[in-house]
Amino acid sequence: MYPHTPTGEYRLLLYSYDGNQGNEPAHACQVLSLGSGQPPRNVGWPDAISTGIMMELDPPVLFRGNLHWFPSCDDSESKMIMVFDTISELFRQMSPPVVTDCADLFEIDGKLGMAILDLETTIDIWMLQDYQKEVWIFNCRVELPVAEIRVQCNNYDGRLNFHVLVVPGDGELLLLVKFTDWLLQV
Template sequence: MADPPNRGLPDEISIWEILVRLPPKALLRCRAVCRAWRSATSTRDFLLAHHGHQLTLPLLYGCTNVGVQGEVLDIIPFDHRPGLAAADQLQSVARLVLGLSYPCVEASCNGLLLLSLGRRDFFVCNPATRQYAPLRQIYGYVLLGMYPHSPTGEYRLLLYWDEDLIYPDLAPGTQDGSYVFTLGSGEPPRYTGYPDSGILMFSNSILFHGSLHWHIDKDASTSNMIMLFDTTSESFRQMRAPVVPGHASLFEMDGMLGMSSFNHAATTIDIWMSQDYDSEAWALKYRVDLPVTDLTAQFGKFTETWNVVVTCWNGDVLMLIKFGEWLLQVDADGKLVASFHRKLVRFT
């Protein structure tokens, strides 16, 4: 690597005004310019500041087998800003050649990704710098969520262990229940109790108002409970939710907690918003009727009713729906806005 170009430009400008504002792909190229830039853009303060300058967009990923190199993992944000051509809305911002089979993006937090191989081996990755490291201490655990612990500034993982579910010979004598693991620590996961936390395995978590949230899918026909994990006190509690049929997905929109769910026929999406988070008051904001017959004729069979991302831009609500081999962008009136043929793209 060469010496830093343009020695007359102070770091306050070159690093903290220019590099920190670059998109991930451009930052990767700049990191190769010189050792000083590579070192400066690897610090925790820079990475947090860089992430803060990026748009908050729904995150998807796709895997491609490239032969002897293994799997290539593409990190793909859904950039739904008005004026962008459809072809530019799903562009990879980082391509990671992992040499692994079937990697999965399990969680993301402040620009960090948690990847898994077979949901047993875990790796932490920063796609902006293409740095990643294995997390051997949590082999065999089930990931429930990832969060920043504000009192310490650490990044932590909430895990679950069940001896009947997981190979008992991995950690004999380990208690069933939830565990907390600190990234970068050499210590094993710390037991926090709550043996029933296994119910969270089947729902994706969302970090909102300093707590991880999961919608609990019940075996019965309806469900109306959200489980919370306070990331400061590291304790669980429950929250009331609207009564919906079966599965629901949580999201954040305009600073509010939201929830989307399909009806049993998978023809209508209800979107609920928490009007008053503290009092657990919810309101049905949108009922989106999908032209399923027309969409099926054009894009094939619709089978993945849990794969829906709800987002908002300038007050306009949009949904990204996995429809067979396609991703469909639909507005609040159920109108098809754009379609993307993305067979191997998955939601995080």
Template structure:
């Protein structure tokens, strides 16, 4: 058996040095293909299971926009691969609970909210390895964000608890994933800016060791961003670009280590893109205005008018605009041209992105 394995390995590596095969070819494969390659021989299985290899493999994976699908009974996590010659939707994993919502994404991990006969609960999952773990967080907490705490390498969840009888006041909490002994969420006290994050519908963006979340613009000139420093565990506010009129909604994104914001007009016909090129002085620069091809979209979908929802996410060095309208998911480029269409009634774009990983985590082993 050992001789046969060495023979297979020799044929597989014929003409190529072992290091090239491992660190230039296998390290670039998608997770599913890499897992299949482990069956070729013991040498490949050993090399591709090492921690340093898995970190390098994760670094080579593309960052793809995430959509949430309900068109096949059980909900699914879907990625939009715009790099292919023909843009395509790819189902990453199907969720086991019909009542499930997608909250956050971090380093290939997804934070989900589900419901069963015991009530509402949160769970963490890795769609590449199909591992999941239920979080011991009691009902009543509102999750504001998930992040990797770089000084310790821990994955943490920032939570908010409204006025409850147990303590008589609002408070913020930190829950650490994968503690050796499961500890209750740690109370970091009450900070008024947390209420702004709680009321916001936008996804937080992790940049420079801080979570950034847009606050709701109640009047012209009042637009701000709430920032949570993951090291000091303190909130603060920073300036955001101000829309000339109250927007339908706005959201943040990060591209090339620069914070950006897109502002959708009422009716979602115009999207303004701003970039925070001077972070320290909080100076925003207007990047572009995208006019959605509303007439073309309406005609293609066979509708005169309807509710539109758009998200702007980075992808391969460029910004992607994904629009949900009627039973269609549409991609629009920065010039406002329709470049890809998918007739998927129950597929909804999100602000989340997924960079798949096979790196093991201790919290999946409890």
């Protein structure tokens, strides 16, 4: 859901899959204007985006009038940030700071940020310095206390599998790390 600034409406960006149409599955994105009583409008399917990504995306980040997503940790195809311009209702792609398998986008203090999780020990925080030129700068690295987490969560064997959510607040970042049935604050 996003505000459409020119009209003052709130709109929904919907993803639909209509089974197989001939040899190709029919994927589409539609926009629904809330309260209008009109059916959703088809805004097409971006050619550069693989058909499986929309099903695997985390909720978008609304930044500079655009919705931004990064493919989930399980997606092995595209490693580009997907951007939906809420005014023109067109898709495009944006380069991430580094090619990665698992990341989370966030907005803080008027900047777009990305937390990149090394699936074992660290979280790198990158900030978008120049939106037009897609220039990212490294902000900081958070070392996860893996040994302490294993002890606290009674997990001594196997690989750690974290899910990280970055929550901005009062100019600081709060990292929420979900591990098995635990939610840890960093």
